[in-house]
Amino acid sequence: MSHILIVEDEPIIRMALRKLLERNKYVVSEAGSVKEATTKHNLTSFDLIISDLRLPGAPGTDLITLSGEVPVLIMTSYASLRSAVDSMRMGAVDYIAKPFDHDEMLAAVKRVIGKANRAARQAPEENQAGVASMIGNSNVMKALYAKIHKVAPTGATVLVHGETGTGKELVAKAIHAESPRAEKPLISVNCAAIPETLIESELFGHEKGAFTGAASQREGLVAAADGGTLFLDEIGELPLEAQARLLRVLQEGEVRPIGSVESHKVDVRLVAATHRDLRKLAQEGKFREDLYYRINVVQLTLPPLRERGRDILLLAEHMLTRFCAQFGKQPLSLSPEAIQAITTYIWPGNVREMENAIQRAIILCNDDKEISHKLLEIDLDLVEVDVEDDDLHEDDLQPRKLLSKTKKEDPAEDLSLEDYFQRFVLEHQDTMSETELAKKLGVSRKCLWERRQRLGIPRKKATAR
Numbered sequence: 001m002s003h004i005l006i007v008e009d010e011p012i013i014r015m016a017l018r019k020l021l022e023r024n025k026y027v028v029s030e031a032g033s034v035k036e037a038t039t040k041h042n043l044t045s046f047d048l049i050i051s052d053l054r055l056p057g058a059p060g061t062d063l064i065t066l067s068g069e070v071p072v073l074i075m076t077s078y079a080s081l082r083s084a085v086d087s088m089r090m091g092a093v094d095y096i097a098k099p100f101d102h103d104e105m106l107a108a109v110k111r112v113i114g115k116a117n118r119a120a121r122q123a124p125e126e127n128q129a130g131v132a133s134m135i136g137n138s139n140v141m142k143a144l145y146a147k148i149h150k151v152a153p154t155g156a157t158v159l160v161h162g163e164t165g166t167g168k169e170l171v172a173k174a175i176h177a178e179s180p181r182a183e184k185p186l187i188s189v190n191c192a193a194i195p196e197t198l199i200e201s202e203l204f205g206h207e208k209g210a211f212t213g214a215a216s217q218r219e220g221l222v223a224a225a226d227g228g229t230l231f232l233d234e235i236g237e238l239p240l241e242a243q244a245r246l247l248r249v250l251q252e253g254e255v256r257p258i259g260s261v262e263s264h265k266v267d268v269r270l271v272a273a274t275h276r277d278l279r280k281l282a283q284e285g286k287f288r289e290d291l292y293y294r295i296n297v298v299q300l301t302l303p304p305l306r307e308r309g310r311d312i313l314l315l316a317e318h319m320l321t322r323f324c325a326q327f328g329k330q331p332l333s334l335s336p337e338a339i340q341a342i343t344t345y346i347w348p349g350n351v352r353e354m355e356n357a358i359q360r361a362i363i364l365c366n367d368d369k370e371i372s373h374k375l376l377e378i379d380l381d382l383v384e385v386d387v388e389d390d391d392l393h394e395d396d397l398q399p400r401k402l403l404s405k406t407k408k409e410d411p412a413e414d415l416s417l418e419d420y421f422q423r424f425v426l427e428h429q430d431t432m433s434e435t436e437l438a439k440k441l442g443v444s445r446k447c448l449w450e451r452r453q454r455l456g457i458p459r460k461k462a463t464a465r
Contacts, residue, residue: 002113003027007037007051007060008075013098017050020102021109034058034066043067047113050075053087053095064091071112075100077440088310099421099441115139131174134167135318136311140303144171151298152178157250159295160273162302165352168273171302172231175271184228187221192234200242200258204249207259222246222255222266229269235295236276236287243288250294270295305347305354315351316342319358320371327362330369337373337439345378422455429457 004021008014009032018028029046031037033055043049049067051060053076064072064087071093088095093112096105130137131145151158152175160168169188176186194202205220222230232238238246249255250270254263272295281287305312316334324331334342338361347353361375421441425448429437438448451457 001025001027002047003029003045004109005029005031005037005041005043005046005049007031007034007049007055007063009033009052009055013052017105020105024106026109032056034060034062037063038066044070046070047116048073048109050109052076061087061090061092071116073108073112088313094309097441099424101447132177134170134174135315136308137314138309138311140307141311144300144302147298147300148174149178151175151300153180155179155269157269157295157297158271159278159297159299160271160302161299162273162275163304163350164275165350166302166304167351168302169231169233171300172229172233172271172273176229176231179229179269181228181269185225186229186231187225188231188233189221190233192237196239199239200245203242204245204255205257207257217257220255220257222249222268223264225268226266227268229271232270232272234274234276235272236274236278236281240286240288243291247288247291247294250291305350312343312347312354313339316354316358319355320362323359323362327359329362329365332362332365332368333370335370335372338371338376341373341376341378421451422457425452425457 004026006014006017006021006028008017008030011032014030014032018030021028029041031040034051035057037043037049037051043063043066046067048071049063050073051063053060053074060072060074072091074087074092074095075098076087076095077098093115094108096108130141131148134141134145148171158172158175160171162168172188173186176182189203191199201218201220203220203222205218205223208217232246245256249266249268252263253265253267255266256263278287278292278296282289282292305315308315320332320334323329342354349356357376357378358371360377361371364375365371424441425437428440432440434445434448438445441448
């Protein structure tokens with residue numbers, strides 16, 4: 001069983017968290033300060049340290065350096081969100097806003113310990129240096145970099161799988177740049193962007209008069225990539241006829257233009273990309289099975305942005321700097337609310353969606369020094385999901401989902417965290433609006449309303465201040 005150390009100076013919170021973790025089969029030790037933690041315990045013997053940010057004496061972030069390789073999960077109130085983000089830059093594996101939901105805490109613990117266990121089993125070569133033009137230090141990205149370094153020097157065909165907007169073309173460029181073909185051309189083709197009636201002509205070329213409108217001979221993009229790399233993005237959209245021609249290129253190293261009776265030798269390395277399940281398409285007869293097995297020599301998976309943990313904030317800040325310079329704006333920073341939005345939102349459009357959000361915010365920003373949450377136009381209510389549906393085995397910390405599901409819980413499981421929530425609401429609801437209450441608690445308005453219903457806390461209107 002995993003051994004967890006809780007460092008928290010409030011006995012009620014410490015006891016509540018200990019009981020919650022013990023009920024879920026974790027071995028738990030406690031300390032009320034950094035000094036007590038270091039004098040009473042061997043920090044390196046734990047699988048995880050959960051520490052409050054503000055402690056008597058030294059702050060909880062001191063445990064990051066004192067614990068060696070043991071991951072540290074920081075707990076903080078919403079008001080000190082900026083400090084929590086700073087703690088992540090110092091090496092904290094994640095942070096959770098207090099008061100926290102039981103499921104949210106358990107999900108974070110499972111995620112962090114699972115990541116640490118995988119990292120311990122990870123081969124040393126998977127921690128190699130990064131890749132030019134690709135940003136990210138999460139374990140999933142380090143593993144991807146290691147595979148790129150391995151496959152790039154070879155001539156193997158590569159299939160890159162990833163959701164739309166994850167940056168699959170960057171992987172193709174990295175493979176080409178690290179290959180012996182780097183001095184030759186890299187030809188990129190988006191198969192979904194070319195009409196089906198033109199795709200064969202664009203790829204394989206045509207002879208004069210081969211079809212209506214073919215007024216002259218034209219070399220195809222496959223021939224243009226001779227000696228270099230051909231990147232076919234969204235290869236799953238390639239028509240079956242074009243797939244047959246591509247298979248001949250890969251098997252025979254020959255290309256025959258439309259309308260020609262002669263084939264020409266070509267030396268092309270193929271890197272293909274798709275967001276679709278090609279195996280399933282092949283079973284349905286929508287993709288040639290022989291072509292699938294021919295291109296699926298080495299498969300690289302580019303993780304979606306929501307699974308890249310700390311990379312999310314790193315990417316956002318990089319984009320902010322780059323686009324400020326591009327638009328001639330003074331350097332801007334992200335407000336605490338914007339940081340929370342960025343690290344909580346699931347980014348269904350991935351890196352491309354983030355680029356659009358950052359650009360939009362910079363353009364619409366007036367003379368402020370910070371980018372606000374409103375300028376990003378990210379609706380946190382859209383990411384309220386049940387944590388049971390979360391992919392908890394994925395690498396690194398995933399963005400924290402706001403919990404909206406009302407569960408029937410064992411009364412003993414309520415502990416004191418619900419009391420903490422109830423006390424906070426009762427003490428502040430006369431002077432704060434529902435939006436302000438939810439923001440301070442680090443939850444959505446919907447989640448706040450559901451907890452009110454479950455705990456039987458009547459809603460009162462805020463008085464004028």
